[in-house]
Amino acid sequence: MNNVNLHDKENSPASAGQQLVADINVVLSDVDALIRATANQRGAEIAKVRTKASDTVDTLKARMAEAEAVFFNKGRQVSRMADDYVRESPWRNMGIVAGVGLLIGLLIGRR
Secondary structure, three states: OOOOOOOOHHHOHHHHHHHHHHHHHHHHHHHHHHHHHOOOOOOHHHHHHHHHHHHHHHHHHHHHHHHHHHHHHHHHHHHHHHHHHHHHOHHHHHHHHHHHHHHHHHHHHHO
């Protein structure tokens, strides 16, 4: 069985999002390098494909920057909301957790 530490920053959703952004940036860099490498190639068709690829890369870079900002802002917002909720009523939350623990204990004990 795979043991996953939820407090491990490498396994967090934010880390997964950062890794996705990094991977997409690598792909964009590779496409950018390919466009530059074919700059000396002549022909109307290759020029058209190069222009289209370049436009697509520029558009994707802009969208990725926007998505990254939205993703991390939403993550921070959710984190703050959860923190505020727990800080507002810690005893109620502890009671809920204790009740759930008791129910799970009773269910496991019946087996």
